[in-house]
Amino acid sequence: MNDVEGPVNVGVDFVQSLDRGLRVIRAFSDRHDRLSMADVARATNQSRAATRRFLLTLESLGYLGVDDKRYYLRPRVLELGYAYLSSSTTVEVTQHYLEELSKELNESCSACAYDRGEIVYVARAAADRIMSVNIGVGRRLPAFATSTGRLMLSSLSPAQLDDFFATYPRPALTNKTITDEGELRALIATAGEQGWIINDEEFEHGVRAVAAPVYDASGAMWAAVNISVPASRASMKELESKFLPRLLEVTEQISRDIKR
Amino acid sequence: MNDVEGPVNVGVDFVQSLDRGLRVIRAFSDRHDRLSMADVARATNQSRAATRRFLLTLESLGYLGVDDKRYYLRPRVLELGYAYLSSSTTVEVTQHYLEELSKELNESCSACAYDRGEIVYVARAAADRIMSVNIGVGRRLPAFATSTGRLMLSSLSPAQLDDFFATYPRPALTNKTITDEGELRALIATAGEQGWIINDEEFEHGVRAVAAPVYDASGAMWAAVNISVPASRASMKELESKFLPRLLEVTEQISRDIKR
Structure with missing residues (x-):
């Protein structure tokens, strides 16, 4: 599977300025605010002098205003995120x-x-049109607690899955969230074997979801698709009998179309 | 107006590696293909050796796969484009x-x-849900030929507008597209004075649009909103009588809400 990073040894070829500049852009994403130089320096753990150069550069390139x-x-x-969407017919x-x-x-x-450790929305069609743009493409959620995440985790190698459990936290998000490593490993294995999985309010109270995988031309699981339903509208049984077949x-x- | 770049003099503080790394990301956006090192070197006008370092760095950071x-x-x-969307309550x-x-x-x-010189979609709600993701947030179109673009151009200073006309091409996109500088200047001035503008199939055959501005807390025109309608569904008169008031x-x- 290509979309899970292994260690890439770059060493002397690593362009640190690029890494640090991208960190500056990302520093803005968690804040609904304009940021001062000091804010950015703190968020990126860099000196003010270095931060200043990145801010000035990004400003001169038109990525930042002041x-x-x-x-x-x-x-x-x-443009940067759009590059991903428009470069991918998938x-x-x-x-x-x-x-x-x-x-x-x-x-x-x-x-x-x-x-x-997370899933990233790469496409989405919302039933309720009155919703925040925040629930859109690019949003990230913890993989362990979501239907699509558990399916994607089933495509990892054993070593990658060990690394996943060793690296990422698993906080209980609702009183139904399964966080135990052994239980999760069993659920992930089942999801991979049967080719689908249902999530019963483990990520969010009142929301159930059923997910199935999509494979790219190389046969790798490149994404998982889910249907998300208010628990009041569908029992676990209905999710499996009504939504799963479709x-x-x-x-x-989709997998067939992508391979063409 | 803050969202139009003036010249930013950065000089010795300019971080060239950041600029060049961002160019590498953007190189992928026009191509619906995977790119070789040679492809990227050509698209970014850089040596293969330099290109290699940027590709390896972006790969090690998880932005590129190979x-x-x-x-x-x-x-x-x-994440990068999402940073823009999620940092802006506007x-x-x-x-x-x-x-x-x-x-x-x-x-x-x-x-x-x-x-x-271009407009960038920052928010969008589509009536026809069966449409390509490409017509989404992040898409760019020439400002001179679009309703929202002409409105945004009306907020430029005279010097900025001179620069616009000197810098950006104005190809005829349909047989109705107005490309003459004098005529465009008059249309842009009128749009600014009356606070709205209608575009009659100048950008795309069979599509009319009406646009009006949105102002941010500082009083600057930060965006223009349009309603886009198949010409078969609305005459110029109907656009003005039916859609413009709403x-x-x-x-x-929106402008009031943003200022709160």
Whole structure:
């Protein structure tokens, strides 16, 4: 599976300035605020002198604006994430099918990839249109507690899965969240064997989800697609009898289309 | 207006490696393909040796994957664009109102910011849900030929507008596209004075749009919102009588909400 990082030894070829500059951009994502130079220096754990050079560079490139000594991201930053979406016909194909499936079922459908202990929404079609842009593409959630995450974890090698359990925290997010390593390993193995998984309010109270995998041309699981449903609208049984069959049809169709 | 770059003199403080690394990420956006080292070197106008270091660095940071010597963007790149969306409550407020307006009118609504001769979609609510993800947030279009672009251009200083006309090309996109500098200057001035503008198939055959501005807390025009309608569904007269009044109500509401 290509989309899980192994250790990449770069050594002398590592361009530290690039790493540090990207950290500066990311420093803005957790804050709904404009940031001062001191804020950014603190968030990125860098000296003010170094931070200043990165801020000035990003400003001169049009990625940051500054107003009254406080910096803010400018829309040019979207180009970077957009590069991912527009370079991937796989994402486009998936988005197309999610829109159809969401319309048909009148429920929200999402495709998530795996990245360092978390899942990342790469496509999404929402049933309820009145929602925050925050629940959109690019959002990250812990893999261990989500249907798509557990499915993606089933595609890791044993060594990668050991590393996952050793590295990432597993806080209980609801009173139903399973956090025990042994139980999770069993659920992940089952998900991989049967090719689907249901999440019963473990990530969020009142929300159930069923997920199935999508495979890319190389045969690797590149994402998992889920249908997310208010618990009041579907029992565990209904998720399996009503939503799962349609989900499996659609994810198999997506995998076929991607391979063409 | 803060969202239009003036010249920023950085000089010795400019971190060239950051600029060049970001270029590498952007090189992927125009190509629906995996890129070899030679492809990236060509696209970014850099030596292979330099390109190699940036590719290795981005790979080790999890932004790029590599398969059979061809590089591809990984979902971590979405974090960067997501930083913009999640750092801006302004975008969230706008997205919320666009969803409502789109639902009410059953037409597509978009908010666009200005960036170096182009408009960038920063929020969007589509009436037709079966559409490509490409017509989404982050997409860029030439400012001179679009309703939102002409409105944003009206907020430039005279010097900035001179620079705009001297710098960016104005190809005819349909047989209706106005490209003459004098005519465009008049249209832009009128848009600024009346606080709205209608575009009659100048950007795309069969599509009309009406746009109005949104102002941020500092009083600067930070974006323009448009309603885009198939020409078959609305005459120029209907756009002005039916859609414009609602659009003005909503954009004024957004501006008020943002200022709170």
